[in-house]
Amino acid sequence: MDFILIDGSYGEGGGQILRTTLCLSAITGRAVHIENIRARRKKPGLAAQHLTAVFAAAKLCDAELNGAELGSRTLRFAPRIKPRAGEYRFDVAEARRGGSAGAVSLVLQTVLLPLALAEGDSCVVARGGTHVPLSPSFDYLHDVWLPYLKLMGVGAELSLERTGWYPIGKGEVRLEIKGIPSGGRRKLHPLKLEDRGELIEVFGRGLAANLPEHVSQRMAQRAETLLRRKNMSCRIDAVPVRAACPGAGTFLVARYERALAGFGALGERGKPAEQVAEDACAKLLEHDHTSAAVDEHLADQLVLPCALADGESGFTVDPMTRHLATNAWVVERFGIAEVELISTSATAGLVRVFPSP
Numbered sequence: 001m002d003f004i005l006i007d008g009s010y011g012e013g014g015g016q017i018l019r020t021t022l023c024l025s026a027i028t029g030r031a032v033h034i035e036n037i038r039a040r041r042k043k044p045g046l047a048a049q050h051l052t053a054v055f056a057a058a059k060l061c062d063a064e065l066n067g068a069e070l071g072s073r074t075l076r077f078a079p080r081i082k083p084r085a086g087e088y089r090f091d092v093a094e095a096r097r098g099g100s101a102g103a104v105s106l107v108l109q110t111v112l113l114p115l116a117l118a119e120g121d122s123c124v125v126a127r128g129g130t131h132v133p134l135s136p137s138f139d140y141l142h143d144v145w146l147p148y149l150k151l152m153g154v155g156a157e158l159s160l161e162r163t164g165w166y167p168i169g170k171g172e173v174r175l176e177i178k179g180i181p182s183g184g185r186r187k188l189h190p191l192k193l194e195d196r197g198e199l200i201e202v203f204g205r206g207l208a209a210n211l212p213e214h215v216s217q218r219m220a221q222r223a224e225t226l227l228r229r230k231n232m233s234c235r236i237d238a239v240p241v242r243a244a245c246p247g248a249g250t251f252l253v254a255r256y257e258r259a260l261a262g263f264g265a266l267g268e269r270g271k272p273a274e275q276v277a278e279d280a281c282a283k284l285l286e287h288d289h290t291s292a293a294v295d296e297h298l299a300d301q302l303v304l305p306c307a308l309a310d311g312e313s314g315f316t317v318d319p320m321t322r323h324l325a326t327n328a329w330v331v332e333r334f335g336i337a338e339v340e341l342i343s344t345s346a347t348a349g350l351v352r353v354f355p356s357p
């Protein structure tokens with residue numbers, strides 16, 4: 001069989017190589033063979049979140065699977081049909097005995113584009129971690145990532161049914177996706193975002209689950225105090241919620257005239273609520289000091305949709321990360337686009353994506 005070979009140890013060598021590969025395999029119908037999955041992680045191979053993404057992507061396009069098990073370092077994934085619109089439910093906890101708080105955001109990012117480019121509407125309900133380390137929080141997906149995808153022509157709505165925190169997870173997110181009409185165009189609009197304009201405001205929330213109400217209030221107040229001290233207009237809400245286990249975090253969005261950027265910090269046992277807010281603010285202020293249009297995480301997440309657009313995209317970012325370079329490499333392996341990463345200073349850069357005709 002003709003398949004694309006992907007080396008999972010390339011560059012960052014993490015789970016994103018796998019997810020981008022799954023997404024593009026489903027969209028293009030090309031079979032893939034991935035080796036050295038998550039080779040640069042402490043515990044290489046498929047973890048619960050990755051395995052859930054594999055099963056989710058396979059479900060959309062009825063893919064033939066080989067190596068889809070926990071800890072597996074190789075995977076063969078061969079779509080049998082075009083992604084099919086429909087109702088889907090995925091639960092990260094089912095991928096591992098004893099459950100998992102693996103990030104639902106990463107699973108949703110894997111299935112959104114194949115379904116947005118499929119004929120007909122879909123609804124995906126995903127259960128797992130909604131605010132967990134090293135992944136986009138629900139707030140980030142909702143406030144930053146999805147608005148950009150909408151700008152590129154994706155019709156989708158996200159809602160949070162229940163938050164899920166480490167180590168139990170059990171949060172739930174619903175994603176409604178508008179597919180394309182029968183015979184419609186399977187392309188997104190390009191994104192041009194080199195100049196972000198002036199900062200308009202910062203908004204966000206201090207979110208605390210199963211903790212005394214003052215925790216969310218202290219995060220919100222501390223964040224507002226710090227941001228106002230920098231003369232930023234801001235509105236940070238205190239949001240107490242219930243969940244399967246305690247958790248807390250501060251999630252902020254910097255809204256510029258033409259851009260959005262998201263930052264967050266998670267609480268942990270022994271870390272004062274004020275410190276959580278300060279960590280989130282520090283990340284936002286660091287970004288604000290640059291002139292980059294998108295934040296470092298969004299940059300790697302935009303490469304894939306930009307590769308599926310019907311024209312050239314460009315955006316500025318600071319810093320350019322290894323995640324970004326690695327995702328650019330995966331996209332190029334599929335031959336669907338060329339990605340140029342142009343350094344404009346020691347850390348900053350301009351990303352240009354040229355989809356193949």
Ligand SMILES: Nc1ncnc2c1ncn2[C@@H]1O[C@H](COP(=O)(O)OP(=O)(O)OP(=O)(O)O)[C@@H](O)[C@H]1O
Pocket residue numbers: 012013014015016017038041050106133134135136137140262264296297298300301323
């Ligand atoms: N705070 C954050 N806000 C938004 N996005 C984030 C944040 N932290 C991480 N991300 C995004 O989450 C993704 C993580 O990808 P990565 O390759 O590290 O794989 P992973 O599957 O999470 O796990 P592992 O690193 O264990 O392999 C990247 O797209 C990264 O930009």
